[in-house]
Amino acid sequence: MNGLVPAAGTLLLIGGKLVPGAAGVFPTVNPATEEVLGYAANAAADDLDAAVAAARAAFDETEWSRDHAFRAHCLRQLRDVLRANLAELREITVAEAGAPVMLTSGPHLEGPIADLDFAADLAESYSWRTDLGERTQMGIPSRREIRREAVGVVGAITPWNFPHQINLAKLGPALAAGNTVVLKPAPDTPWCAAVLGPLIVEGTDIPAGVVNIVTSNDHSVGARLVEDPRVDMITFTGSTRTGRSVMVGGAANLKRTFLELGGKSAAVVLDDADIGAAASYTAFSVAVHAGQGCALTTRLLVPRAAYADAVAAAGKAMAGLRPGDPTKPGTICGPLISAAQRDRVEGYLTIARSEGGRIVTGGGRPEEQPRGYFVEPTVIADVANTDTVAREEIFGPVLVVIPHDGDADAVRLANESPYGLSGSVWGADPERVDRVVNGVRTGTLSVNGGLWYHADAPFGGYKQSGLGREMGVAGFEEYLETKLVATPA
Numbered sequence: 001m002n003g004l005v006p007a008a009g010t011l012l013l014i015g016g017k018l019v020p021g022a023a024g025v026f027p028t029v030n031p032a033t034e035e036v037l038g039y040a041a042n043a044a045a046d047d048l049d050a051a052v053a054a055a056r057a058a059f060d061e062t063e064w065s066r067d068h069a070f071r072a073h074c075l076r077q078l079r080d081v082l083r084a085n086l087a088e089l090r091e092i093t094v095a096e097a098g099a100p101v102m103l104t105s106g107p108h109l110e111g112p113i114a115d116l117d118f119a120a121d122l123a124e125s126y127s128w129r130t131d132l133g134e135r136t137q138m139g140i141p142s143r144r145e146i147r148r149e150a151v152g153v154v155g156a157i158t159p160w161n162f163p164h165q166i167n168l169a170k171l172g173p174a175l176a177a178g179n180t181v182v183l184k185p186a187p188d189t190p191w192c193a194a195v196l197g198p199l200i201v202e203g204t205d206i207p208a209g210v211v212n213i214v215t216s217n218d219h220s221v222g223a224r225l226v227e228d229p230r231v232d233m234i235t236f237t238g239s240t241r242t243g244r245s246v247m248v249g250g251a252a253n254l255k256r257t258f259l260e261l262g263g264k265s266a267a268v269v270l271d272d273a274d275i276g277a278a279a280s281y282t283a284f285s286v287a288v289h290a291g292q293g294c295a296l297t298t299r300l301l302v303p304r305a306a307y308a309d310a311v312a313a314a315g316k317a318m319a320g321l322r323p324g325d326p327t328k329p330g331t332i333c334g335p336l337i338s339a340a341q342r343d344r345v346e347g348y349l350t351i352a353r354s355e356g357g358r359i360v361t362g363g364g365r366p367e368e369q370p371r372g373y374f375v376e377p378t379v380i381a382d383v384a385n386t387d388t389v390a391r392e393e394i395f396g397p398v399l400v401v402i403p404h405d406g407d408a409d410a411v412r413l414a415n416e417s418p419y420g421l422s423g424s425v426w427g428a429d430p431e432r433v434d435r436v437v438n439g440v441r442t443g444t445l446s447v448n449g450g451l452w453y454h455a456d457a458p459f460g461g462y463k464q465s466g467l468g469r470e471m472g473v474a475g476f477e478e479y480l481e482t483k484l485v486a487t488p489a
C-alpha cells in the first residue's frame with residue numbers, strides 16, 4: 001500500500017471516512033531542514049464534534065466492546081498493515097518528527113508496532129469476569145461476579161516527541177479494552193497520526209467510528225475534546241501545564257483523566273560506582289533524540305569529591321555527540337521539533353548563564369548545521385538543584401551536574417523536584433543501591449543501566465509527572481470500568 005501520504009496532504013478519519021478538515025489545512029515542517037513537507041487536514045470544532053459522535057455511536061450501537069476476539073484480530077491486522085508499510089512510515093517519522101533513523105527500528109516505530117501484540121494478546125487472555133463466590137447478607141445468599149468493561153469513548157491527546165510510541169501506546173490498550181477512540185495528535189506531528197487513517201480503513205476490519213483521527217493546529221480542539229460530556233475518559237500525554245488544564249476541563253463532568261506528564265529525573269551516582277562510566281552514559285542518553293524524552297535523566301547527581309571528574313566525563317561524552325542529519329544511520333542527536341522549541345531551550349541556556357551556571361560543552365547552535373532546529377548537546381555545571389535549569393523540564397539535550405554529600409543527600413536532591421517520572425541509580429553495593437531505590441519517589445528507575453521500557457512494564461509518574469500508568473496490565477486496566485453483579489445463590 002504505497003502513496004499513503006499524498007504530497008498534497010492528509011485527511012481526517014471520522015466515522016470510517018477519510019475527510020478534509022473544515023478549517024482547511026496546515027503545514028507540517030521538517031525540523032532538520034525547515035522545509036514544509038506538505039499539509040495536514042485542519043479540524044475545526046464541527047469535525048471534532050462529528051468524531052466524538054461517531055465514536056459514541058460505535059461504542060453504544062455495536063458489539064465492539066463485547067467482542068474480545070474480534071478486537072484482538074483487528075489489532076493484529078493493524079500491526080500487520082503498519083509493518084507492511086514500514087518504509088514509508090519510517091520516512092515520515094524521520095522527516096516530520098526529526099527522529100534519528102536509527103531509533104525507528106526501536107522506540108520510534110518498530111518497537112511500538114510490535115507492542116500491539118501485547119494489547120491484542122490481553123484482549124484474548126484477560127479475565128473479564130471473576131467469580132467472587134457466595135456471601136449471605138440479611139439472610140439472602142448471593143453469588144457475586146466482578147465484570148470488567150470498557151470505559152467508553154476515549155479522547156487521546158498526544159505530544160510530538162515520540163509520536164508513534166505514544167499514539168500506539170494509547171490506541172493499543174484502549175482498543176483492546178473495548179473502547180472507541182478519538183485521537184488528537186500534536187500539531188507538530190500530524191502526519192505520523194494521520195497515516196493511520198488510510199491504513200485502518202484499507203488494512204483492517206476495525207469498524208467505522210471505532211478510531212477517529214482529528215489533526216489540528218488549534219489546541220482548543222483538544223480542549224473541546226476534554227470538555228465534551230460524550231467522552232468518558234481522556235488519556236493525555238504532554239506537559240504538566242497542559243495536564244493541569246485537562247484535569248480542570250474534565251472536572252465539569254468528572255471525566256476519568258489519565259495523565260503522562262513531564263519530568264526532571266535524576267541519575268544518582270554513589271561513591272562506589274564507576275563514576276566516569278555513569279556520567280558518560282547519562283550524558284549520552286540525554287542527547288538521544290535531542291533530549292526530547294520525558295523520562296531522561298537530565299540531572300546528574302555525583303559525589304562532591306568526584307565532581308570535577310564527573311563533569312569532565314559528561315562533557316567529553318556530550319562533546320563527542322554532534323547533532324546531525326536524522327536520515328544518517330549514525331545520528332543519535334537530531335534536531336529539536338520546532339523553532340519555538342529551540343527558542344525555549346536556548347532561553348534556558350541564557351537563564352543558566354545568568355544564574356551562574358558554567359557551560360562545560362555545547363551551549364549554542366552547531367556551526368555545521370546552518371539549517372534546522374539543532375542545538376548542541378550541552379553540559380551545565382555549578383548550578384544548584386533549586387536553580388531554574390535544574391528544576392524545570394527543558395526538553396532539549398541539556399544535562400546539569402550537581403554534587404551530593406552522600407547517599408541520603410543524593411536521595412533528598414533527587415526528590416527535591418515537583419516531578420517524579422523516572423531516574424537511575426549507579427552503585428556497586430546492592431544494599432546501598434536498594435536503599436536509594438526505596439527512597440527515590442519516581443515511577444520507574446534504572447539500576448546500573450538496566451532498561452525498564454517494555455510493553456509489559458507499567459510506565460508513569462509520581463507527583464506532578466502524572467496520574468496512572470501506561471503499558472503493562474496496569475496500563476490496560478486504566479481503560480476498564482468495574483461492574484459488580486450479584487444474583488441470588
Ligand code: NAD
Nearest residue numbers: 158159160185186219222223238239242260261262263294
Ligand atoms: P503540550 O502539553 O504542549 O501538548 C500536548 C498535546 O496537548 C498536544 O496534542 C496539544 O495540541 C494538546 N493541547 C494543548 N493545549 C491543550 C488544552 N488546553 N487541552 C487539551 N489539549 C491541549 O506538550 P508537547 O509540547 O506537545 O509535548 C512535550 C511535553 O510532553 C513535555 O512536557 C514532555 O515531558 C511531555 N511528555 C510526557 C511523556 C510521559 O509519558 N510522561 C511522554 C512524552 C512527552
